[in-house]
Amino acid sequence: MVNQTLLTMKQPELGKVIQQQRLSKGMTQEELVERCNINVRTIQRIEAGEVTPRAFTVKTIMEVLDIQLPANEPEGPQPTAKPIFSAVDKRQLWWAGMAGVIYFLSSSYEVLWEIALMANTEMQQPGYYTLLKTVVLISYVAFAYGFYLVGQRTDNKVLQFGAVFVMLVNAGIIGADIYSGKVVGAEDIWFGVLEVVAFGISLIPFSIGLVLSKKSLGQHYQAIGILGLITAIMFITVVLTLLGVFTLAAFDIACIYLLFRHVQGKEEVRVGF
Incomplete structure (x- = not known):
């Protein structure tokens, strides 16, 4: 099932699954980034299979898309949000x-x-x-x-x-x-x-x-x-x-x-x- 494999899935399959789940919810990329607090360029690159996101980022997207996390999946460290400009x-x-x-x-x-x-x-x-x-x-x-x-x-x-x-x-x-x-x-x-x-x-x-x-x-x-x-x-x-x-x-x-x-x-x- 998607929620059992999404955290370990490789690109570009991961990006395709996230995109399909987002579209199935009738959600645009802009709506997804607003709820995930992730830069829109990041979502675009993930869905395009250009980058492999960290587990925390995948979990955040899964929560917004109502994809249930496996009960035995340990929580990883949460990265600090980085400003665009230093x-x-x-x-x-x-x-x-x-x-x-x-x-x-x-x-x-x-x-x-x-x-x-x-x-x-x-x-x-x-x-x-x-x-x-x-x-x-x-x-x-x-x-x-x-x-x-x-x-x-x-x-x-x-x-x-x-x-x-x-x-x-x-x-x-x-x-x-x-x-x-x-x-x-x-x-x-x-x-x-x-x-x-x-x-x-x-x-x-x-x-x-x-x-x-x-x-x-x-x-x-x-x-x-x-x-x-x-x-x-x-x-x-x-x-x-x-x-x-x-x-x-x-x-x-x-x-x-x-x-x-x-x-x-x-x-x-x-x-x-």
Whole structure:
């Protein structure tokens, strides 16, 4: 019987049996992980036969699925629930969040100057404009790294790629302005359009990565990821760029919130297996 063999069953048979029992109960993976207090990625890997869980993890799943434990089966040691982010990770996320705050403030000031310079080509840009651009670039890279770390800890390859991609694209855009010593789009409108479209494209994989984080980190990641996709579309269309500036501000603030949220320990835990 299942309850007599489940504890000693090998993969991939174990994962198949757990999946069948879960489906027979009409239960989704999300519902199972909520009741087991196990990370959704863990359940996915168990059912896929990728890992062999510890006896305690199997027993927890059996209890939730109403599979009776054998009376003579000794109880094993219960592992401590492990947080997704370590203390070191949280310090790095805190610094990434602070970098996000610096980026938001400096980039907002930068945008105001760019709008003014592109609207009035006779206006002189400030002497510290290159320094301002450099601060924006460095702070943005540090900010985006926070999400690379989040993707790494949650095994979200899309978020990792998106974070690196958005770093590289923005480094190219801001680097072009730093190299030229002026706002490139102010004199060459088509190059300015190219920068806007490129920025919009860079947000797409990053935002998709946030959406895919819903399973492991919650629905707020999905909502913020959707906001990022909407912002990306606005920039790509060019004509909605001005509106996109406002949604981008909301998106940046929401992303900063996500990083500080993890620093405060508001994330799910995973059980070792």
